[in-house]
Each structure stands twice: as structure tokens, then as C-alpha cells.
Amino acid sequence: MxxxxxxxxxxxxxxxxxxxxxxxxxxxxxxxxxxxxxxxxxxxxxxxxxxxxxxxxxxxxxxxxxxxxxxxxxxxxxxxxxxxxxxxxxxxxxxxxxxxxxxxxxxxxxxxxxxxxxxxxxxxxxxxxxxxxxxxxxxxxxxxxxxxxxxxxxxxxxxxxxxxxxxxxxxxxxxxxxxxxxxxxPDGDYEIELGKAEVVREGKDITLLAWGAQMEIIEKAADMAAKEGISCEILDLRTLAPWDVETVATSVKKTGRLLINHEAPLTGGFAGEIAATIQEECFLYLESPISRVCGLDTPYPLIHEKEYMPDALKTFEAIKASVTF
Missing domain, CATH: 3.40.50.970 (Thiamin diphosphate (ThDP)-binding fold, Pyr/PP domains)
Structure with missing residues (x-):
């Protein structure tokens, strides 16, 4: 290593x-x-x-x-x-x-x-x-x-x-x-299977799903939520096509809630596809609407980059809103 x-x-x-x-x-x-x-x-x-x-x-x-x-x-x-x-x-x-x-x-x-x-x-x-x-x-x-x-x-x-x-x-x-x-x-040769999401952290109140750089964002938000007594399950999708519906659905059936975070704009973002599929798979298990915390529907701004980014605070507020729905 x-x-x-x-x-x-x-x-x-x-x-x-x-x-x-x-x-x-x-x-x-x-x-x-x-x-x-x-x-x-x-x-x-x-x-x-x-x-x-x-x-x-x-x-x-x-x-x-x-x-x-x-x-x-x-x-x-x-x-x-x-x-x-x-x-x-x-x-x-x-x-x-x-x-x-x-x-x-x-x-x-x-x-x-x-x-x-x-x-x-x-x-x-x-x-x-x-x-x-x-x-x-x-x-x-x-x-x-x-x-x-x-x-x-x-x-x-x-x-x-x-x-x-x-x-x-x-x-x-x-x-x-x-x-x-x-x-x-590891120094040696290894592969991670494509098409498989990873459960990064177990939880019981809400599933947080992201990929890439936004994973550290949802982990920070989950730590903030934990101080409020909210237990977050964290999933890394890793492969978006084909994506691991089974692992995500299993988690949502356990927690009853789903929040998807990605950096791309909200409209047309991959979170919409995930939300549509999971509401079909888990409709009777959902305790609140599926939440999306994403980038803004605007060209990526330079001077207002921090306002654009779906950061940990925005995610934390969405977690609270979902749990108290």
C-alpha cells in the first residue's frame, strides 16, 4: 500500500x-x-x-x-x-x-x-x-x-x-x-467491478446518494445531521450507466427516504432518472418525496461559484426537510 x-x-x-x-x-x-x-x-x-x-x-x-x-x-x-x-x-x-x-x-x-x-x-x-x-x-x-x-x-x-x-x-x-x-x-493490480454502487456508511433514517467529488459533501452533511440525531445511510453510485438500481432500492426500502446530490444542474441531471426509477421501485416504502440537491440551472458562474455548488449546508437543510416532512 x-x-x-x-x-x-x-x-x-x-x-x-x-x-x-x-x-x-x-x-x-x-x-x-x-x-x-x-x-x-x-x-x-x-x-x-x-x-x-x-x-x-x-x-x-x-x-x-x-x-x-x-x-x-x-x-x-x-x-x-x-x-x-x-x-x-x-x-x-x-x-x-x-x-x-x-x-x-x-x-x-x-x-x-x-x-x-x-x-x-x-x-x-x-x-x-x-x-x-x-x-x-x-x-x-x-x-x-x-x-x-x-x-x-x-x-x-x-x-x-x-x-x-x-x-x-x-x-x-x-x-x-x-x-x-x-x-x-495498493501497489499491485486490482479492479473494482463496474455497475455496482457501494454502501459507504450504514444508517436508518435517510439514504444519501452521490458520486465523485460530491461524496465528501454528503459525508459532511451526514456528520452535521448526526448531531441532530439523524442517521444517514451513504451510497456512492460509482457507475452511472448502467447504475445499480438494486443496491439503491434496498437502501431506500430500509430508510424510507432518498436524497440525491450532484454537481450538474438540476434540470436534466441524472438525479431525475434515479428519482423516477426509485419511486417506481419503492413507492410504498417512501416516507417523504425524493429530494434533489444539485447545481443551479444557469451557466456555471465564476464569481458566484460557492453559491452555485450543492454544498454540505444545502444538503443538511434538505436532509432535515425530508426527515420532518
């Missing part, structure tokens, strides 16, 4: 994937000798050569199209989109090609070896072009898996599982935790 931060864990996972599979190719804007804007790929070009870790032109659509081409020829393609905000020019390739490749051929050919890595979310004063959380755009696209880790340990295990999965995966990395989250991570 080693005490490392999330960036180091991601770098370790990428190195391990390249070491164990010589068909693994890593590419993106400035990922080569420079190591990427956050240095997530530092040292990998020196270790594995310029043929396996290299820079691309500044064209996200081209990066995604190139990834599809590599994977369709049997390579394992790891493509970095420098910021999640920049993924939109690549949507045509990802949604209309990556996701549908297997289906249009009856599985005669596929691009299951593609993983798109991209840092998402706010909290770093990045303004409206470097702070968005676009995960929900991709959860409604059949053929894609969507994964978000919450800490260094999860990042390494989930990233290795994503790279080795036989389906295309979009791996959103919470950039405000890149260097802020430090934890014990």
Missing part, C-alpha cells in the same frame, strides 16, 4: 494498463512529454515510448474518431479529453459512432476497447468553460458506460476495470480532488 493522491493513482492505473497490454495506446492534448494539463500522464511517454503515448492536434472530434479507428482494429485506446467541457465537439463521434459501432454490425466488429478519460466539475475557480459536469448527456446513450470515482483507491480500481471492459467507457475524473484526495492505494 502507498499513500498517494488521485492523480498518482490514475497515473499508476494507466501505467499498469500499458504494461500488461502492449496494444494499449494513450493519447490526447499535451499528454506526451508534458504529461497533460494536470500531469496525469507524466512519465508515461518516457516509459512506453512516443508510439504508445503521444500528443494529438487540438480537435476533440478527431481524438474520438481516432480512438474509434484504433479500437475497431483491436487496439486498446485511452483517449484524454483535456476538460469535460471540451467533450461536446466529440459528441457526434461518441454518441453516433462509439456507442453504436457494435450494434450496427451485429457484433461483427466493435470499439469496446475505447476509454475516454476526462476531468469534470467545479470547485477550482475555472469559470464556465472549465467547470461543467456533463455526465448526464451520456447516460441516455445506449452502448456507453459512464464511471465516476470518488477517491484515489476507487480511481485506480475503476479505471483499470474501465480500460479492460469490453464496452466503451467514459471515465469522469473529479479534478478538484486530483491533489486534494490522498489515501492508501
Amino acid at each position: 502507498a499513500e498517494i493522491n488521485m492523480l498518482q493513482a490514475i497515473n499508476d492505473a494507466l501505467s499498469m494498463a500499458m504494461e500488461t497490454d502492449d496494444k494499449t495506446i494513450l493519447f490526447g492534448e499535451d499528454v506526451g512529454h508534458f504529461g497533460g494539463v494536470f500531469r496525469a500522464t507524466s512519465g508515461l511517454q518516457d516509459k512506453y515510448g512516443r508510439d504508445r503515448c503521444f500528443n494529438t492536434p487540438l480537435t476533440e472530434q478527431g481524438i474520438a474518431g481516432f480512438a474509434n479507428g484504433l479500437a475497431s482494429n483491436g487496439m486498446t485506446a485511452i483517449a484524454e479529453i483535456q476538460f469535460a467541457d471540451y467533450i461536446f465537439p466529440a459528441i457526434d463521434q461518441i454518441v453516433n459512432e462509439t456507442a453504436k459501432f457494435r450494434y450496427r454490425s451485429g457484433n461483427e466488429f466493435n470499439v469496446g476497447g475505447v476509454t475516454f478519460r476526462t476531468p469534470y466539475g467545479g470547485g477550482i475557480a475555472g469559470g464556465h468553460y472549465h467547470s461543467q459536469s456533463p455526465e448526464a448527456y451520456f447516460t441516455q446513450t445506449a452502448g456507453l458506460k459512464v464511471v465516476v470515482p470518488r477517491n484515489a483507491y476507487q480511481a485506480k480500481g475503476l479505471l483499470l476495470a474501465s480500460i479492460r471492459d469490453k464496452n466503451p467507457v467514459i471515465f469522469f475524473e473529479p479534478k478538484r480532488l486530483y491533489r486534494a484526495n490522498i489515501g492508501e492505494v
Whole structure:
């Protein structure tokens, strides 16, 4: 075990994937000798050569199209989109090609070896072009898996599982935790199963559900609620597509309440899909309406970032409102 931060864990996972599979190719804007804007790929070009870790032109659509081409020829393609905000020019390739490749051929050919890595979310004063959380755009696209880790340990295990999965995966990395989250991570090779939520803390009064950077937010809110005598069960969804309905429903049937927290805007956010499904699964068990604590329906603000963020205090107030409904 080693005490490392999330960036180091991601770098370790990428190195391990390249070491164990010589068909693994890593590419993106400035990922080569420079190591990427956050240095997530530092040292990998020196270790594995310029043929396996290299820079691309500044064209996200081209990066995604190139990834599809590599994977369709049997390579394992790891493509970095420098910021999640920049993924939109690549949507045509990802949604209309990556996701549908297997289906249009009856599985005669596929691009299951593609993983798109991209840092998402706010909290770093990045303004409206470097702070968005676009995960929900991709959860409604059949053929894609969507994964978000919450800490260094999860990042390494989930990233290795994503790279080795036989389906295309979009791996959103919470950039405000890149260097802020430090934890014990095994030195060796390990994977965390995709599609499985984790019960992080047991509780009996309300279920709190989040993913990525918002996990630390709901944990802080749960600690505040505990001082009021409210027992919170905390779940990390981890994989948004396909998401673990069974684990969430089991928790809600126990607690009778559900609060979903995510950084993306409220309208069209993935919390709405979760809420709709859980009210179908758990309607007779619910003691109060399902609550959503999310970002605002506005372009991500720079000067008002703190007001925008669904923080622990907003979550704590929503917990109290749900329990006293």
C-alpha cells in the first residue's frame, strides 16, 4: 500500500494498463512529454515510448474518431479529453459512432476497447468553460458506460476495470480532488467491478446518494445531521450507466427516504432518472418525496461559484426537510 493522491493513482492505473497490454495506446492534448494539463500522464511517454503515448492536434472530434479507428482494429485506446467541457465537439463521434459501432454490425466488429478519460466539475475557480459536469448527456446513450470515482483507491480500481471492459467507457475524473484526495492505494493490480454502487456508511433514517467529488459533501452533511440525531445511510453510485438500481432500492426500502446530490444542474441531471426509477421501485416504502440537491440551472458562474455548488449546508437543510416532512 502507498499513500498517494488521485492523480498518482490514475497515473499508476494507466501505467499498469500499458504494461500488461502492449496494444494499449494513450493519447490526447499535451499528454506526451508534458504529461497533460494536470500531469496525469507524466512519465508515461518516457516509459512506453512516443508510439504508445503521444500528443494529438487540438480537435476533440478527431481524438474520438481516432480512438474509434484504433479500437475497431483491436487496439486498446485511452483517449484524454483535456476538460469535460471540451467533450461536446466529440459528441457526434461518441454518441453516433462509439456507442453504436457494435450494434450496427451485429457484433461483427466493435470499439469496446475505447476509454475516454476526462476531468469534470467545479470547485477550482475555472469559470464556465472549465467547470461543467456533463455526465448526464451520456447516460441516455445506449452502448456507453459512464464511471465516476470518488477517491484515489476507487480511481485506480475503476479505471483499470474501465480500460479492460469490453464496452466503451467514459471515465469522469473529479479534478478538484486530483491533489486534494490522498489515501492508501495498493501497489499491485486490482479492479473494482463496474455497475455496482457501494454502501459507504450504514444508517436508518435517510439514504444519501452521490458520486465523485460530491461524496465528501454528503459525508459532511451526514456528520452535521448526526448531531441532530439523524442517521444517514451513504451510497456512492460509482457507475452511472448502467447504475445499480438494486443496491439503491434496498437502501431506500430500509430508510424510507432518498436524497440525491450532484454537481450538474438540476434540470436534466441524472438525479431525475434515479428519482423516477426509485419511486417506481419503492413507492410504498417512501416516507417523504425524493429530494434533489444539485447545481443551479444557469451557466456555471465564476464569481458566484460557492453559491452555485450543492454544498454540505444545502444538503443538511434538505436532509432535515425530508426527515420532518
